[in-house]
Amino acid sequence: MDQESYLPKYLKIKKDIKKLIKKHKIKPGEKIPSEYELAKKHDVSRHTVRKALDLLLQEGLLYKEQGIGTFYGGKPDNGSKMVGFVSISVHDYIFSDILTGIDDILHEAGYQLLLGNSKDNIAREAEIINNMLERDIDGLIIEPAKSSYEDNNTDIFYKIREKNRPIIILDSSFSNDSFSYVVVDDVKGGEAATSYLIANGHKRIAIIYKDSHLPGRQRFLGYKRAMKDAGIPLVSGYIKSYHFSELETPDKFSDAINKIVDSLLSYEPSPTAIFCFNDQVAVEVKEHLNLTGKSIPDDISLIGYDDSKLVKLNNIGITSISHPKKLAGEKAAEIILKNLQEDDISSEKIIFEPELVKRNSVKKLN
Amino acid sequence: MDQESYLPKYLKIKKDIKKLIKKHKIKPGEKIPSEYELAKKHDVSRHTVRKALDLLLQEGLLYKEQGIGTFYGGKPDNGSKMVGFVSISVHDYIFSDILTGIDDILHEAGYQLLLGNSKDNIAREAEIINNMLERDIDGLIIEPAKSSYEDNNTDIFYKIREKNRPIIILDSSFSNDSFSYVVVDDVKGGEAATSYLIANGHKRIAIIYKDSHLPGRQRFLGYKRAMKDAGIPLVSGYIKSYHFSELETPDKFSDAINKIVDSLLSYEPSPTAIFCFNDQVAVEVKEHLNLTGKSIPDDISLIGYDDSKLVKLNNIGITSISHPKKLAGEKAAEIILKNLQEDDISSEKIIFEPELVKRNSVKKLN
């Protein structure tokens, strides 16, 4: 124990200087006592003080100006000028848009992007974040893996905050959260999609959503609210979810969606409309329905989510819910930069309002 | 001038130690002269030598062991464990696949990915690469901007090689190149696509290609070869190219493609088949043709390139040319890792053979 507590004088002085900054509330850019003063105060030689200062210089806590003095923080050469971005899926069509938004803003500010792909795997996500922290990133933008589950990596997020680094959560928020986040109001989006189907006379409305993803659960919540408001009872046979493991390869994803579609079609009475978690699912569903001889919207109505390129194509034309995509990425990057410039981690919450984008995949009944 | 050449003793000694390592070919793990010896040799105090050594320690070039000596490199904390990847377009559907391939391999080896988006802009590309080099990346994977033009960033690539860092060129190669590259034989691909159309009785074959991109030019070269081999004269009205600036936003891209399609349709006699630079173009062309009342393949035959998700959809079903996508990314990352492990930059060239993937977008004439 005593071996542990032993410290050479220069390390003790280093600690003392850190304390001094905290205690005396020295602000960034403010001068700390001169080398001579520090030497006198600690009753050591100036050389020993300099050794302590050298270490703090390396850490970037201090900077010196010859003939003037030693100062606390605030120098522009501070930081690694790298920001991490951890996505749950590089293949998601939305990923490119968000990435572009983030990269555009960061590039302009001279920052580089460290990219990680968690594949919605909590262990992999933890590995990536720890790796990024070792590389001394200035901030982190993250789509949390398994955001709807309890055992995710929130503890690591808190650690980053303790290190006074900004962290922005994309498309998720945590109950007790002091983090900044950029989200879409997915409950409202789910409600809007479902209400639109109801307004068009649909009552037998199915939903296919991703269970491991918080937005998936919230869109489902919106669906339930809209159904309840319209007095339509929920039918468990119409409620289908899938998991990320089924998304790993395009084939697995197709299989999973196809099975869901088959089970919906074989249910009696079969649904007249399907609300899909996102456009990728919607396109897949349409593909499978077409193969089984059903046409959209004549036989079944369809609604997607995200308003992606996929559904804008004339041949497909699926009604969808808007998502800010690139703008969301830009906002996230802007919050990071703002926090870094102000050297003060504020907690900003940006909530985008989704809007219905009508196309020709919903039939009016009655 | 003399002011420039002035260096404090400890910096001169630092340089000398670096020279000494090179000159005496000190291998990683080998001991360098003791502080006392160095002090004596340079006729300075031990303190001054230590200051020089401290800097080299910070740089990670040396490590010390108390009571034993100071050693050159070889410590596991060597290298930044970061690899750069500069893409010309984050929005390209192929980007996600290549990125996944690269990231999978790098992640497993404990490397992180620094991502850059050049947007096919040479100045931006140079900025990104220089920025990455400052962050001390271990290697670089790059899709070169404006690869078909003369004034690109090859000089920077050579600089990186001089620094003994591996660099892998994706989808391009340079005439006098000592770099590693991973490419598809696009001449062959273009030839295969065109020959297939010819074999199906087509003679009035149009091509739409990206001029600023080497693969675009090579696919065009393949087209010309196939036409020549079949004895079909080239018709300039059938040969259309577009540029990256038109690709910046989805709207611009659509406009550019639509104009090209219109000009092809108004040409007399209009083409019976169109060979598109890639699937994205092919899908856009099909969209526009459908809007003008033409159907595929009945009115016009269509062939794409890359065999992407886009053309696999049943509703679209466009014949295409295969591209290794994810595999190409994996290969690039593997070459980087191999070079880093062997501490020897070899020049590996991987050329994938494209294959025709038949769907239902080509009509048999006669």
Add this chain to the structure above:
DNA sequence: ATAAATTTGTGCGTATGTATC
């Protein structure tokens, strides 16, 4: 097994140079 030699780690005192106010 012990002592001596070597090498890095820590620490003190001093002197001179240079930049800023």
Add this chain to the structure above:
DNA sequence: GGATACATACGCACAAATTTA
């Protein structure tokens, strides 16, 4: 010009770790 503060540099001493005689 003088005062102040950081930058560079020398010499010395002892401690701690390791190797070698």
